Amino acid sequence: MKILVAVxxxxxxxxxxxxxxxxxxxxxxxxxxxxxxxxxxxxxEAVKIKEAGKATEIVAITVGEEKAQETVRKALAVGxxxxxxxxxDGIIEPLAVSKILQKVVEKEKPDLVFMGKQAIDDDCNQTxxxxxxxxxxxxxxxxxxxxxxxxxxxxxxxxxxxxxxxEVNVPAIVTCDLRLNEPRYASLPNIMKAKKKPIEQINASxxxxxxxxxxxxxxVEEPPKRKAGIKVANVEELVQKxxxxxxVI
Amino acid sequence: xxxxxxxxxxxxxxKPFTYNAITAASQIDQDLxxxxxGYNADEVAKSISxxxxxxxxxxxxxxxxxxxxxxNYTSAILKQADNYSHIVCSANTFGKNLMPRVAALxxxxxxxxxxxxxxxxxxLRPIYAGNAFAxxxxxxxxxxxTIRPTSFDPAPSTGGSAEIVKADAADKTxxxxxxxxxxIKSDRPELGTARVxxxxxxxxxxxxxxxxxxxxxxxxxxxxxxxxxxxxxxYITNDHQVGQTGKVVVPDLYIAVGISGAIQHLAGxxxxxxxxxxxxxxxxxxxxxxxxxxxxxLFEALPQFxxxxxxxxxxxx
Numbered sequence: 375m376k377i378l379v380a381v382x383x384x385x386x387x388x389x390x391x392x393x394x395x396x397x398x399x400x401x402x403x404x405x406x407x408x409x410x411x412x413x414x415x416x417x418x419e420a421v422k423i424k425e426a427g428k429a430t431e432i433v434a435i436t437v438g439e440e441k442a443q444e445t446v447r448k449a450l451a452v453g454x455x456x457x458x459x460x461x462x463d464g465i466i467e468p469l470a471v472s473k474i475l476q477k478v479v480e481k482e483k484p485d486l487v488f489m490g491k492q493a494i495d496d497d498c499n500q501t502x503x504x505x506x507x508x509x510x511x512x513x514x515x516x517x518x519x520x521x522x523x524x525x526x527x528x529x530x531x532x533x534x535x536x537x538x539x540x541e542v543n544v545p546a547i548v549t550c551d552l553r554l555n556e557p558r559y560a561s562l563p564n565i566m567k568a569k570k571k572p573i574e575q576i577n578a579s580x581x582x583x584x585x586x587x588x589x590x591x592x593x594v595e596e597p598p599k600r601k602a603g604i605k606v607a608n609v610e611e612l613v614q615k616x617x618x619x620x621x622v623i
Numbered sequence: 624x625x626x627x628x629x630x631x632x633x634x635x636x637x638k639p640f641t642y643n644a645i646t647a648a649s650q651i652d653q654d655l656x657x658x659x660x661g662y663n664a665d666e667v668a669k670s671i672s673x674x675x676x677x678x679x680x681x682x683x684x685x686x687x688x689x690x691x692x693x694x695n696y697t698s699a700i701l702k703q704a705d706n707y708s709h710i711v712c713s714a715n716t717f718g719k720n721l722m723p724r725v726a727a728l729x730x731x732x733x734x735x736x737x738x739x740x741x742x743x744x745x746x747l748r749p750i751y752a753g754n755a756f757a758x759x760x761x762x763x764x765x766x767x768x769t770i771r772p773t774s775f776d777p778a779p780s781t782g783g784s785a786e787i788v789k790a791d792a793a794d795k796t797x798x799x800x801x802x803x804x805x806x807i808k809s810d811r812p813e814l815g816t817a818r819v820x821x822x823x824x825x826x827x828x829x830x831x832x833x834x835x836x837x838x839x840x841x842x843x844x845x846x847x848x849x850x851x852x853x854x855x856x857x858y859i860t861n862d863h864q865v866g867q868t869g870k871v872v873v874p875d876l877y878i879a880v881g882i883s884g885a886i887q888h889l890a891g892x893x894x895x896x897x898x899x900x901x902x903x904x905x906x907x908x909x910x911x912x913x914x915x916x917x918x919x920x921l922f923e924a925l926p927q928f929x930x931x932x933x934x935x936x937x938x939x940x
Contacts, residue, residue: 387887391754400755412868468723469732492868494887496750498735503693503723512799513693515720518861528802533716534815534870536862539802540692546798552868553855588732592745592758600893603914605905609927612899612917613935620897620914622819622876623843623938 375429375522375544377420378484379454380475381413381436381445384495397593409445412490414557416550419520420488421453421558428522431455433482437471439463443573450568451560457573458482462585466578468496470585472504477581479509484545486527491516491549502549512542515549624743625654627681627703629696629712629721632659632667634689639816640713642674642777647770648711649676649778650740656681656707657785660699662689668787675783685792690801691717697724698793704729704765709743714769715815715870726767733767734759738774752867752890773815773873773894807862814846814863818939819876822848822865822892823858826881826902826921830858835925836880842932844940848872848892850882866891881921884909901925 385391386406393400409417423429434449435458436442446457460474479487492499506513514520514529518537521528531538532551542548560568578585606612616623628648631638641657649655656679657671668682683699700721704710710725712718714736726733738756739747745760746768761768814820821840823833833847840847848870849863865872867890877895882888884900884907892898893912900913903920910916917924932938 385751390886391751393755400751467732469727469730472727494752494867497752497867498733499719500723500726500733500735503720504727507697507724507727512796513720513724514799515693516716531716532861533804534862535804536807536860537805539804541800541802543798552851553861588761588763589734590760590762592760594750594755594757597749597753597756600898600912600914603898603910603912603916605910605916605918609917609919609924609931612915613928613931615915616876616897616899617935620876622897623932623935 375485376431376433376483377423377429377486377488378433378435378479378482379416379420379449380487380489380501381417381434381449382410382493383407383436383438383442383445384410384493387411387494393594393596397595399591399594407441409448410490410493412492412550412552413445415552415554416488416490417449417452417454418555418557419550422555423522424453433458433484435460435475435478437462437466437474437578446573447568448560450571451565452558456571458576459573460576460578460581462578465587465591466585467587467589468498468500468504469588470583471501472508473583474578474581474585475505476508477583486544487547489549491551502547506547512546514540514542514546516551517548518551518553520548520554624652624708625656625706626652626709626711627707628655628657629700629710629718630657630659630667630671631713631717632661632664634661634664635666637667637670639777639813640715640772642780643772643775644711644713644770645674645676645778646775647737647740651709651711651743654678658683658700658703660688660696662686670780672785672787673781673783674778676778677783677785680785680787681790682787683790683792687792687795692796692799692801693721693724694796694799696721697728700725701728702793703790707765709766709768711768711770713772715772718769722767722769729765729767731763731765731767732761733769734761735769736771737768738771752886753893754886771871773871807860811840812844812846814848814870814872817846817874819843819845820848820872820874821845821878821880822850822882823853823880824850824882825852825856827853827858833859838929839878839925839932842929843938850888879909879913880925882909883907884912
């Protein structure tokens with residue numbers, strides 16, 4: 375089985391976001407970037423499946439500017455075999471990303487495509503489902519457990535009510551939840567080895583896909599700030615405040 | 624221009640967030656139709672037809688829809704899509720799973736998780752875990768939109784009498800099978816709609832200690848929430864997680880116990896009306912959003928809190 379894993383470069387999850395004064399977006403200059411966290415889970419799961427002898431090759435792919443390659447390099451360092459970087463500058467929406475991935479899937483013919491369930495920058499939660507639609511493949515979203523069977527996957531999904539299990543035939547798309555596994559750290563020797571692994575570069579424009587945004591971002595602003603609260607001295611005071619001041623109990 | 628809303632239900636009852644989504648959908652356009660895809664879901668259709676802002680109910684009833692499978696829902700929605708300018712549903716795990724599949728096949732760039740309708744093509748939505756708000760305008764001829772339910776009040780559920788029309792089922796997928804659902808049954812209010820939420824974090828130290836949270840929640844008729852750390856540690860099941868990748872809650876009162884307040888957790892609760900934080904680390908970021916902060920050991924504070932609550936003559940339910 376061959377697995378394609380899609381990874382995205384985003385502002386690191388620990389960074390406190392700052393909105394640009396002109397309302398055009400958020401500050402990204404000199405800000406720490408890293409792989410979108412659930413994409414790390416997607417890579418880890420693919421590597422685990424390969425280690426279990428159920429996959430033969432893992433290809434890591436990213437879509438984005440020049441530096442997005444770093445995320446592919448990281449995937450190579452934890453066990454992906456080779457990489458693909460589809461170069462595109464500027465804002466790219468999930469619909470365009472899924473069309474790019476569709477082209478790559480048609481060429482690479484993987485049996486499975488894994489990615490994180492949501493990117494923590496635009497919080498869209500769309501790409502996996504869109505790719506599944508375009509390919510007419512089954513989708514297993516928000517996966518917290520994957521069992522690889524002969525020609526299918528049994529996937530446990532985290533849903534609002536609890537857990538749901540579905541079986542999807544291969545080929546399939548899986549979007550990964552943070553609880554799917556514990557992503558490993560790359561060892562130094564593996565980071566060195568990863569530098570020698572090939573990354574194929576493709577220009578998005580060569581794929582014949584219109585990647586121009588369909589959604590206009592009119593402005594980005596800070597959310598309203600909460601007014602500062604107070605510290606209470608003890609539990610009695612807390613309960614009195616809730617009862618008599620906030621009137622919520 | 625007409626809006627098609629996809630109802631979430633379990634074939635017997637309408638899921639509460641559908642009513643919140645109806646409010647948002649009717650702000651996009653008054654001509655609101657609701658599509659009910661299910662099996663033996665006549666009661667659901669009847670309930671929705673009584674919502675005053677709903678103009679028409681379309682019911683697709685077939686055994687292939689006994690369980691919700693995004694692939695099957697998508698083909699049923701596409702059969703209706705031609706007649707509508709907007710297709711909308713809730714941005715919970717139901718709608719997040721479904722809508723992008725519909726949008727891609729309509730070649731539409733979806734607008735996810737809106738918190739405000741500015742006009743029929745312009746919406747406000749949070750990005751970066753709610754640390755920024757983006758105003759976005761969709762230029763697609765047909766728009767697919769998911770709605771953050773807690774940002775809209777539920778629509779009144781009685782007084783209307785919309786007509787119910789039946790429509791044909793679409794093709795069934797052969798590649799996805801429903802296996803099972805493990806629904807956690809509880810007598811407590813639902814986390815997403817509860818008036819009071821009491822949440823525990825890593826500071827709880829064990830699943831056993833969550834009984835301290837349960838006792839307070841019982842007293843306040845509250846739902847129980849948790850930080851991702853508490854769920855990851857196995858203290859409590861995933862359906863309790865509040866945050867960027869869990870549930871977003873907007874209760875009148877949110878009590879965060881032993882939760883440090885990572886950005887990702889704040890994303891799920893900082894719009895709550897009144898926030899209480901109980902944490903022994905006075906520097907914890909949760910205090911920056913708390914209306915009332917109590918710097919204390921939770922293992923002393925929670926039993927005291929319960930005994931103070933017991934002293935009150937009345938408690939709002």
